[in-house]
Amino acid sequence: MKKSEQGKTLIAAKAAGLVAWAAVMVFAGVAFRQHRAWKEPVVLGPGVTAVRSLHEWFAPLKGTENDCNVYVLDSGLPGSTILVLGGTHPEEPATNLAAELLVENAKPTSGKLLVAIHTNRSASTVTRPGEAYPQFYSIKTAWGQKKYRMGDRSANPLDSWPDPETYVHYPSGQMLAYMDIRNINRTWPGRPNGLLCERTSYGFMQMIRKEKVDLVIDYHEAELEYPVIGTIVAHQKAQEVAAMVSMDLSASQFRIGMEVSPRTLHGLTHREIGDFSDATALLFESPEPFLDRVRGATNEALLLTGVDEFVQRAGKAGLLYWPIDEKGWPIEVRVGRHIATTSKVFEVWNLLYPEKPIAVDGLPGYGDLAAKGVGAYFADPASVAKDRVAFE
């Protein structure tokens, strides 16, 4: 072959490679864009009196990906103000689903609820393709499938970049792994001039102070290989509430433990909100086998059913901190645990602080939720007036 022909062949091969690369990039780019741009409709329930944005408490967040919706459910009567955080870690879907269930169903009759469905919204716009995470998951309802973005633990690097070599938590000075600066449950109480999650935590702290929030509830899920699971983690100011809730629920509905927030572990809701405001804080953990490292196929079915033979085998080998059987840990049970624990916290709160009550109607019981499924409590966005639908 002549030199000129060889050159042409090489150019053709390179061009073909470039076209193939571009095709893959376009395909992936479209998929990433669809995921990032997907809007989850939320029907405003009978208790919702306003939908506000986080920037209303900290203006610099306006226009950022983390300028999330804050749903206000105000009874109009005196009482406690309680903030519920869903989606702190968007790879834990029972958290945003439980928060959404509150928005669509709760109706306070005394006191006020504030609810964030996607506390770290940026983290809900990115997932982990390298770990085979699905991009979306759907919840079955009577009117069809409701589709959600599957997220990650940390904010999207598109919104918060670059990470520092070492993340030094403010104000404690505790050194943490670099990517934890994008994990909003390591950036409390935040700072106004920090990176995105630090500014988001700061915005929430401003809201907590200005709205005189009494209690913050932060929903989470955990792998069964992790010892802090099936439990309530309580700031010292809330440990009596947590102990009473744990004892009552464990005796009457399901086993749930209690841990006291370590004083020297910084950046977490249950530590810093209690230390840096008048509010106190509780964090709930439900079991999510999808997060276990020993899991098998990583797909939507595992995310929603929590059934995995490999995790079960790990359990039989005594390698887990939480039980699992062939029934797994379905999403309705995990959401049900969060909602039932929230309801019980309200009861106990009223016992201990009757001068500042919180009373909420409309929440399903644990048994009902587990039997009917989460979708039974989500209304059809097409069936209500447009001004009663918000988007996440």
Place this chain on the structure above:
Amino acid sequence: MRSIRILDRAARAGNPPAIAVALAFIAAFALCAAAGAQQNALPKGLPELKGPILITACGQSPGGVYVKVVCRQVKLEADLEETATVQTLGARAYKTLIVITGTSLKGMGSAGVELSDEIKRCTELVKKAKASGVKVIVAQVEGASRRVDESDEQSIRSMTPLADLLITHNQANKDGYFTKTAAEKKIPQIFIDQQLDLVKIFPQIFSK
């Protein structure tokens, strides 16, 4: 009773929903405790127990918080001190020491202590208590979830044989360790199925 005090507070706050919730909760609390306590037979040879009570955990587990809440519920004077020492024991006329077994690595990290420190602290505390006529209850109240690793095991095995009375969650005794130790050391033992059982048990074993 604390429940009555809570109800009083609800009434004083003039809040009917709070009163209703208080009544419902107290009833549920009592029913659960009563149902559970039917299983909790009291052994012979119980030590004479009185308050005030000092509660501490060998391993910084949160089990002491449960016991403290129960003590309030049944109106027993009790102090929970995470790092109680012999000086703490001498600071008040305590009549009973409750040592909670099982560990929390986060709790120990937070307190800046190692398990060996905790075992040393609690062993000295128990020794001092016995020398002072203070009765010692060693309690494992969190069940299987607080018997999962070597740290839990060391906490349990160092404290359990030193007790005047053992209170043990049934789920922690699957290998029979507590039963065997109680028999060998002739320590009376009460089993519980849930922490709420203590609401019924404490008034029976503590004299006012």
